[in-house]
Amino acid sequence: MGWRQPLLLLWVTLSSLACSTAYEEDSIRMGLASAPITLDPRYATDATSERINRLLYQRLVAFDERSMPIPAVADWQRLSPRRYRVRLNQSAGRFLQGRRLDADDVIATYRYVLDPNNASPRRSGITMIEEIVKVDDLTVDFKLSRSDPLFPAYLTLDILPADLINSDHDFARNPVGSGPFSFNAWPLPGRLILKRREDNRRFEFVEVKNPTVRVLKLLRGEIDMLQNDLSPELIDYLQAQAGIGIERRDGSNFTYIGFNLRDPQTADPRLRRAIAHAIDRQAIIHHLMQGAARRAEALLPPEHWAGADALKAHAYDPQRAVSLLREAGYGAANPLRLVYKTSSDPFRIRLATVVQSQLKAVGIEVELRSYDWGTFFGDIKAGNFQLYSLSWVGIRTPDIFNYVFASDSLPPAGANRGRYASVAVDRLLQQLESADSLERQAQLYHRIQRQLHADLPYLPLWYEGQVVASSPRISGYRLMRDGNYDGLEQVRVRRQQGMEDGHIAVAY
Amino acid sequence: MIRRWIPYLLIALWGIAALIGPWFGEAGNAIDLERILQPPGPTALLGHDDLGRSILLRLVAGAQTSFMVAVGVVGFSALAGSLVGLLAGYHGGWLDLLLVRVIDIFLAFPGILLAIALAGVMGPGIDNLIIALSVVGWVGYARLARGQVLSLKRRDHVMAAVALGSSRLTILRKHLLPLLMAPLIVEATFGMAGMVIAEAGLSFLGLGIQPPQASWGSMIRDGAGYMLMAPHMVLAPGVTIMLVVLSLNLLGDRLRDYLDIRLPKAAH
Numbered sequence: 001m002g003w004r005q006p007l008l009l010l011w012v013t014l015s016s017l018a019c020s021t022a023y024e025e026d027s028i029r030m031g032l033a034s035a036p037i038t039l040d041p042r043y044a045t046d047a048t049s050e051r052i053n054r055l056l057y058q059r060l061v062a063f064d065e066r067s068m069p070i071p072a073v074a075d076w077q078r079l080s081p082r083r084y085r086v087r088l089n090q091s092a093g094r095f096l097q098g099r100r101l102d103a104d105d106v107i108a109t110y111r112y113v114l115d116p117n118n119a120s121p122r123r124s125g126i127t128m129i130e131e132i133v134k135v136d137d138l139t140v141d142f143k144l145s146r147s148d149p150l151f152p153a154y155l156t157l158d159i160l161p162a163d164l165i166n167s168d169h170d171f172a173r174n175p176v177g178s179g180p181f182s183f184n185a186w187p188l189p190g191r192l193i194l195k196r197r198e199d200n201r202r203f204e205f206v207e208v209k210n211p212t213v214r215v216l217k218l219l220r221g222e223i224d225m226l227q228n229d230l231s232p233e234l235i236d237y238l239q240a241q242a243g244i245g246i247e248r249r250d251g252s253n254f255t256y257i258g259f260n261l262r263d264p265q266t267a268d269p270r271l272r273r274a275i276a277h278a279i280d281r282q283a284i285i286h287h288l289m290q291g292a293a294r295r296a297e298a299l300l301p302p303e304h305w306a307g308a309d310a311l312k313a314h315a316y317d318p319q320r321a322v323s324l325l326r327e328a329g330y331g332a333a334n335p336l337r338l339v340y341k342t343s344s345d346p347f348r349i350r351l352a353t354v355v356q357s358q359l360k361a362v363g364i365e366v367e368l369r370s371y372d373w374g375t376f377f378g379d380i381k382a383g384n385f386q387l388y389s390l391s392w393v394g395i396r397t398p399d400i401f402n403y404v405f406a407s408d409s410l411p412p413a414g415a416n417r418g419r420y421a422s423v424a425v426d427r428l429l430q431q432l433e434s435a436d437s438l439e440r441q442a443q444l445y446h447r448i449q450r451q452l453h454a455d456l457p458y459l460p461l462w463y464e465g466q467v468v469a470s471s472p473r474i475s476g477y478r479l480m481r482d483g484n485y486d487g488l489e490q491v492r493v494r495r496q497q498g499m500e501d502g503h504i505a506v507a508y
Numbered sequence: 509m510i511r512r513w514i515p516y517l518l519i520a521l522w523g524i525a526a527l528i529g530p531w532f533g534e535a536g537n538a539i540d541l542e543r544i545l546q547p548p549g550p551t552a553l554l555g556h557d558d559l560g561r562s563i564l565l566r567l568v569a570g571a572q573t574s575f576m577v578a579v580g581v582v583g584f585s586a587l588a589g590s591l592v593g594l595l596a597g598y599h600g601g602w603l604d605l606l607l608v609r610v611i612d613i614f615l616a617f618p619g620i621l622l623a624i625a626l627a628g629v630m631g632p633g634i635d636n637l638i639i640a641l642s643v644v645g646w647v648g649y650a651r652l653a654r655g656q657v658l659s660l661k662r663r664d665h666v667m668a669a670v671a672l673g674s675s676r677l678t679i680l681r682k683h684l685l686p687l688l689m690a691p692l693i694v695e696a697t698f699g700m701a702g703m704v705i706a707e708a709g710l711s712f713l714g715l716g717i718q719p720p721q722a723s724w725g726s727m728i729r730d731g732a733g734y735m736l737m738a739p740h741m742v743l744a745p746g747v748t749i750m751l752v753v754l755s756l757n758l759l760g761d762r763l764r765d766y767l768d769i770r771l772p773k774a775a776h
Contacts, residue, residue, distance in 0.1 A: 212735055233545060233558075237737045287541035287560075344714075346733060353559055353720055357539040368719070 027193070027202030028474055028491055029222070031214045033229035035190045035207035039183070040171035041158035042113055042120045047393060051485045052205065055194060057158030057177035058093055058101060060086060065481070066305040067396050069153040073101065076155075081147035081436065082130075086155070088138040093178035095161045101178045103140045107132050108162035126154050149438050153397045180489045196489070203488060218244065218471060225470040225491075228483055231347060232290035235467055243472035247479050250294055251466045252301045255391045257355070257459040258380070262419040265338065266386050272456040274324035275387075276314035278362040283316075284354055285462055293462040298449040299392060299400060301463050305438070306398040306445035311453045321362040330363070337365045340387040343376045352389065381411045383419055391464065394482050398445050402429050405452060420457035515755035522571055522752050529572030536565035537720045545738040555740040558730060563744050569722040570745065573634060574752070577707040578700045580638040585645035586696050590688065592646070593653025594680055598661060608654070611647050619644040620706060627715040634717050641706055645699065652695055656688050690767040697760035701753045708749050724749050 036049040041057055044050050062072040073092040077085045092101040110132055113120045128151070131143040144151060164176055175183045181203065184193040190207030206223055208214040211230050215238060217223045230238075239246045257275075259266040266272065285293050300307035330336040338359075342352045349370050356366040366387070371379070380388055392400070403414045406429050407421035428448045435441045452458065468479045468487075475494055478487035540560035548555040554563040596607035626640035660666060661684070669679050710716045711725030719726065724745040731741030 212733060215736065231733060233734055233737045283541050287544055346730075349719065350558060354539055354541065356720075357537075370719075 026493070027204045028488075028493065029204040029206055029224050030485070030488070031208045031217060031223040031226040032205055033207075033209060033211070033214070035205070036192060038172040039175040039186075041160070042109075042118070042122060043172070045121050047483075050394075051483070052192065052194075053158050053175075053177075054179070054484055054486060055181040055488060056175050056179045056183060057160065058091075058179050059158055060106065060155040061152050063153070063396055066303060067153075067300075068305050069150075069155075073159075074106075074155075076152050078149075079141070081149075082144045084142045084144070084151055085135070086140050086142065092138075093180070095178050096176055096182060099161070101159055101161075102137050103134050104137075104162040105159050106140050107134055108165045109157055109159050112160075112165055113157060122157060126157070128154075146433065147436060149436060149441065150397065150399075156396075198489075201493075215469075218469060221471060221473070223471075224474050225468060225477060227468045227479075227485070228466060230467065230469070232288070232292050235292065235469070236290060238469045245470045245472070245475075246467065247470075247477075248292065248465055248467045249479050249481060250301075251464050251483065252304070252395065252481055253391050253393045253464045253483070254296055254299050254301075254395065255293075255389065255461045255464060256296070256299075257387055257389045257461060258385075258418050259457060259459070260383060260386050260418050261421070261457060262383060263386050265336065268328050269455065270324045270328040271330075271336065272459065273314070274321040274328070274362065275359065275364070276456060276459050277317045277324065278321035278364065279355060279358050279459070279461075280316040281461055284351070288351065288354060289462075289464075292465040292467060294465070296460040296462050297453060298460060299395065299404070299452075299458070300398060300445075300449070304398075306442050308446045308449040308453075311450065314456075314459075318362050325363060332363060335363050335365050337367070338386050340366050340368050340389075341376060341379060341385045342368065342370050342389055343373050344370045348389065355389075380417050383411075383417060389461070396482075398441070401425075401445065401448050401452075402432075405429075405448070405457065418457045420455070422451065422455060424451050425455075515758040518751055518755040519759060522575060522755075525568045525571035526575030527572075529569050529575075532565050533569045533572070533721070536561060536569040536722050538562075545734060545741070547738065548740055554744045555738070557727070557741050558734055558738075563727070563741065566722040566727060567724070567744060567748055570724045570727060571748075573711075573717055573721070573723040574704050574707050574749075576634060577637055577641065578703040581641040581645050581703045581706075582696050582699045584638070584642045586649050586692060586699070588642070589646035589649025590653040590692055593650040593655075594657055594684065594688075596650070597654040597657025598676070598680060598684070604654075607650070611650050611654075614644070614647040615651075617644075619647075620709065623706065623710065624713065624715060627710055632715060632718050637707065637710060637716055640710075641703060645703070648699070649692065649695060652691060653688055656691060657684055660684055660687055694760055694764045694767065697756060697763055701756035701760070704749060704753055704756070708745075 032048055034046070034048050036044075036052045037046050038044050038049055039053060039056065041050070041053040044053055058073045060072060060074040061069040061076075064070045071089065074086045074088050077087070079085050086106070088101065088103065088106070094100050110126065110129065112118055113122050114126065114129060116123065128144050128146055128148060129142055130145045133141040133143065135141055142151070158177065160171060161176055164171070169176065173186065180198065181194040181196055184195045184202065186192050192205040194203045194205070195201065196203060208217055208223070211234055214223070214226050215230070215234050218226055218238070219241060235246060238244050259272055261267050281295055285291060285295065295313065297311035297313055298308050302309035325331070325336060340352055340356065342348045349368070352368050352370070356368055359366050376388075379385055380390065403409055404416055405420055405422070405425055406414060406416060407426050408414070409416040410419060411417060425448055428444050428451070432441060432444050435444055466479050466481065466483050468477060470477055473493060474491050476490045476492045478490060480486055538561060540556070543552075543556040543560035545558060546552065546556040546560070552562055552564065554567065557563055557566065592607055596604045623640045623644045626643060627637055630636040630640065666679060666683050669683050707716060707723070708725030708728070711723040712729045714726070714729070716725055717723050727745040728742055731738070731745070734741050
């Protein structure tokens with residue numbers, strides 16, 4: 001019998017050791033609807049890649065709640081209307097080799113993106129930069145081709161180390177940045193591992209495409225948190241589960257219905273107004289989105305510094321819609337027939353079906369056509385549609401109005417997909433070029449938005465809200481308005497559950 | 509005794525639902541945002557779906573789709589298949605060789621995959637669905653008919669007809685087809701069950717009819733995203749498909765027993 005006690009002791013020691021090492025190794029896992037595609041910020045265009053890159057790299061400027069640029073790793077100074085001086089500050093981090101981010105890195109990154117031979121999709125945002133001059137190790141001057149008081153807002157490129165840019169390093173698979181997280185491994189396309197530099201905690205980003213499976217994984221503890229890309233009903237379901245924390249906040253991602261203004265039918269403004277009065281947005285937000293959105297009247301939300309806040313909503317008024325349609329020459333004998341295109345995303349189809357039934361109530365026959373993303377987006381860009389619905393995601397700077405509504409911004413030069421051409425808006429956009437203060441620019445943007453609200457090239461629907469669900473194991477995540485993952489910097493694992501965590505980790 | 513009648517009752521219900529389906533199609537598409545995902549209750553027997561539509565009415569509308577596809581495909585493929593089988597079996601020689609090769613090629617292909625590919629190429633729609641499934645479905649009947657003819661054509665009454673100088677058509681029609689009918693009907697009944705599942709499968713993949721028209725398969729697909737909150741959205745069409753297919757299979761079994769002369773009738 002004597003040998004049993006030491007054995008028991010050994011077993012206890014081993015298992016407690018196993019628990020403690022598992023705890024040290026234990027990572028925070030986040031479920032994603034789609035995995036990042038490339039970790040090279042010069043070429044990343046999808047939302048997930050951009051959000052992950054924000055963790056790996058640093059940027060010169062950030063944005064405040066009103067989307068005004070504020071210093072991030074650099075402060076700036078306007079030397080003259082066409083010359084800005086940017087000086088790196090204490091927040092500038094270190095690259096993996098221990099070298100601090102300096103002026104050479106900034107210059108190398110911006111020159112690389114500006115070089116047309118490199119075909120970076122980020123180039124179009126900063127083409128006003130004419131020359132970049134190094135002043136000292138921490139200071140850079142940007143010379144512009146035209147005056148722009150909002151120039152710092154465009155300094156959002158993720159900064160890469162100069163030496164690795166010059167040696168053609170493969171950032172897409174093996175990123176090196178100065179951000180709060182460092183790259184650890186990317187063993188599978190759907191499983192990315194980063195390390196938080198501050199405490200060396202591992203963060204795993206796991207791709208789980210199906211929303212229901214993602215929710216089940218959260219409930220089982222296979223992932224610790226997930227953000228957005230959930231149907232409102234699933235969020236309600238999660239809220240009813242013990243221990244799952246749900247946080248919501250207003251978002252700024254703008255959903256709209258676009259009209260084709262070259263189409264003989266949708267070119268009629270009475271008809272567009274009729275549609276605006278026929279759609280009950282409040283009911284859709286309340287029932288279909290469970291309140292996880294707020295009604296929109298313009299592309300920029302009211303809290304944006306250039307956002308217009310006093311736009312009178314096109315109220316839900318089917319009676320008025322019917323009389324507008326009658327004015328335009330449509331009635332029971334001669335109903336208006338339209339084609340509504342949408343992507344094959346289930347929620348989009350669901351939304352389109354509701355819009356279809358609401359328009360039917362005022363006598364508009366809508367035919368739904370849902371396509372895979374490539375076909376759908378191709379048709380929209382080619383102007384091959386009558387009605388479609390889409391969202392603008394992550395809009396920060398008001399130059400979007402020039403990109404979307406100027407008469408010379410037809411695709412592929414811009415995103416004026418509805419072929420909107422308004423003399424008034426074009427003139428206001430022109431005045432903006434010479435507006436030398438942000439107050440004056442804000443005024444002009446308000447007037448543009450009032451004009452757009454009356455002309456209705458877009459029927460604004462709503463700003464989608466942000467939501468995050470997390471397991472009881474973690475705390476401290478802060479949800480951002482544009483849905484980025486910056487809050488991961490503050491996430492902590494709750495201490496009192498240490499032992500349980502160990503067991504969970506061993507089980508996997 | 510009642511238990512014996514349940515399958516017939518269910519199939520009759522399916523048929524009736526298919527017949528009255530057109531009158532409910534519109535009502536089944538009526539959207540009611542207030543009733544989204546409402547569970548079954550006294551006001552709605554089977555609850556409401558993700559757009560507040562009545563699931564019972566959609567099941568009735570979907571019955572029409574599945575019935576039309578099942579009857580259409582089985583009718584078309586049984587006709588075409590038995591014709592090919594009869595020809596091959598009775599004529600023999602080079603024609604038999606050729607047709608058997610064609611049948612073999614079709615059999616070597618995974619049937620449902622070919623149907624998926626065809627439906628994908630031709631685009632969604634109930635007519636395309638029937639064509640796609642028929643292209644795959646005729647082979648079974650052809651093989652069955654050929655095998656039966658090969659064994660039947662050596663029978664005494666056929667030899668006698670040949671000796672008496674009956675025409676080929678008469679022999680096929682009067683002496684072979686009646687004997688072939690029994691196994692073909694049994695096969696067709698089982699085939700209906702298979703087609704109900706195939707239609708649901710293709711609609712589940714989005715290759716069947718276009719929304720907002722109802723089909724049992726697309727109802728399951730729509731419901732899959734809400735399985736945690738509203739299992740009735742999946743259970744209702746799922747159980748319906750299961751009951752209809754089970755009833756058709758039971759019916760097929762009984763028909764086979766009934767038409768099989770080797771089994772004593774008294775046992776059934």
